[in-house]
Amino acid sequence: MEAGMAVKVLKSQRVVLGQEICSASIVLKDGKIQDIVKDSDKNKLHLGQAMDFGDLVIMPGVIDSHVHVNEPGRTDWEGYWTATRSAAAGGITTIVDMPLNSIPPTTSLRHLQTKLQAAEGQCFVNTAFWGGVIPGNEQELRPMISAGVPGFKCFMIHSGVDEFPHVTEKDLHKAMAELQGTGSVMLFHAELELEDLKQTGKSKADPCEYSTFLDSRPENMEVEAVQQVCQLCLRYQVRCHIVHLSSAKALSITDAARKAGAPLTVETTHHYLNLAAEHIPRSATHFKCCPPIRSQVNQEKLWHALKEARIDMVVSDHSPCTVGMKKLGTGNFLEAWGGIASLQFGLPLFWTSAKKRGFSLQDIVMLLCQKPAELSSLASRKASLLPGYDADIVIWDPDKEYEITEECVHHKNKLTPYLGCKLHGEVIATIVAGKITYIKGQFAPEPPGQLLFVK
Numbered sequence: 001m002e003a004g005m006a007v008k009v010l011k012s013q014r015v016v017l018g019q020e021i022c023s024a025s026i027v028l029k030d031g032k033i034q035d036i037v038k039d040s041d042k043n044k045l046h047l048g049q050a051m052d053f054g055d056l057v058i059m060p061g062v063i064d065s066h067v068h069v070n071e072p073g074r075t076d077w078e079g080y081w082t083a084t085r086s087a088a089a090g091g092i093t094t095i096v097d098m099p100l101n102s103i104p105p106t107t108s109l110r111h112l113q114t115k116l117q118a119a120e121g122q123c124f125v126n127t128a129f130w131g132g133v134i135p136g137n138e139q140e141l142r143p144m145i146s147a148g149v150p151g152f153k154c155f156m157i158h159s160g161v162d163e164f165p166h167v168t169e170k171d172l173h174k175a176m177a178e179l180q181g182t183g184s185v186m187l188f189h190a191e192l193e194l195e196d197l198k199q200t201g202k203s204k205a206d207p208c209e210y211s212t213f214l215d216s217r218p219e220n221m222e223v224e225a226v227q228q229v230c231q232l233c234l235r236y237q238v239r240c241h242i243v244h245l246s247s248a249k250a251l252s253i254t255d256a257a258r259k260a261g262a263p264l265t266v267e268t269t270h271h272y273l274n275l276a277a278e279h280i281p282r283s284a285t286h287f288k289c290c291p292p293i294r295s296q297v298n299q300e301k302l303w304h305a306l307k308e309a310r311i312d313m314v315v316s317d318h319s320p321c322t323v324g325m326k327k328l329g330t331g332n333f334l335e336a337w338g339g340i341a342s343l344q345f346g347l348p349l350f351w352t353s354a355k356k357r358g359f360s361l362q363d364i365v366m367l368l369c370q371k372p373a374e375l376s377s378l379a380s381r382k383a384s385l386l387p388g389y390d391a392d393i394v395i396w397d398p399d400k401e402y403e404i405t406e407e408c409v410h411h412k413n414k415l416t417p418y419l420g421c422k423l424h425g426e427v428i429a430t431i432v433a434g435k436i437t438y439i440k441g442q443f444a445p446e447p448p449g450q451l452l453f454v455k
Ligand SMILES: NC(=O)N[C@H]1NC(=O)NC1=O
Pocket: 068, 100, 101, 159, 160, 161, 189, 288, 289, 290, 291, 319, 338, 339, 340
């Protein structure tokens, strides 16, 4: 079993097949799943040499539909090579790259082509690309759809980078009209600048205290933005998706919109489910992201909403930067980059907390694989172990406990709030397009990931 090898048959006693977990063999051919043979299926032919993983879990690879890779232009923050290696080491078989933080951002067909050139030949996992909506680029949307982007991300507030300006409601009407009838999806960073907050002006509170930053982005900024998204979604009947929901307060609005027929989905991230404002130390700017990590009470509500399927999926929002940009020297939350690096640790982070709350392996497949695949229009070929589906598979040990140390982090910049955390769930091997892209610390000599385009 070597990294880079094409796999023919793999088996274990714990294969996640839909709602069932059973002892089975998976036959792979030409990058696809050719057959699934359950041990109970006595009539099947002899399968020959299988890679036997004992009682390790075999399930579809994780799909992380919210990753900022940043190449080209800000490759010192993260690049395709390092991002997709960390994804592979984390059991992720497909990432969908966000349109911003790279220069150029993915806001036109030409810029998309620049991104594709940058990514080509560098990806250890499959990579798809979100387009971006900025003021005035509505004519670029349909050409990007034809080129295979699954949808578009926009910001309703300053994005953190000047070359990706945020949209106003007027811009959104134009973009939504363009997307009608295409099947494409609009992703919203849902925070709105509030008038009364502008007027209170700069706070005199200590910028090294997390609470100062938290107070600068109250829940109402999210609630009001979500309200606006829901109205647009109902009116245009274009698929809409709230990225990184942090405030549980906004859920009554999304619930109501869904009930009224809005084609709306909601994601949250591992950091909102694992971290809480009360525990963020002074000057610990690596915990800064937008919208902010809120209270422990809010976190509990997010977990409940996830259990009740009021939140559809969990992703990383991996948004790394150089160590310098985190301003750890001064510890000033207001000046530090907003974004958390965590791509590699989504699966074990989620499992460590989720299993205590009664989530099953089947729930993991739903929340971390199938729902993100549906969002990205990839569910007809990925995120299920079924004949004819792509052979993108993770093999992992859900019971193995270990500590995150800097040496095991494959992100380009190693700073993450999870250093020192003890997690359950070790990824043993990751298979992409039928080849072992990662196994026990080793990577394939040639990256087997494909660039993905949806129809
Ligand atoms: N520009 C960028 O990546 N912003 C991301 N970072 C973050 O914390 N929230 C975001 O939307």
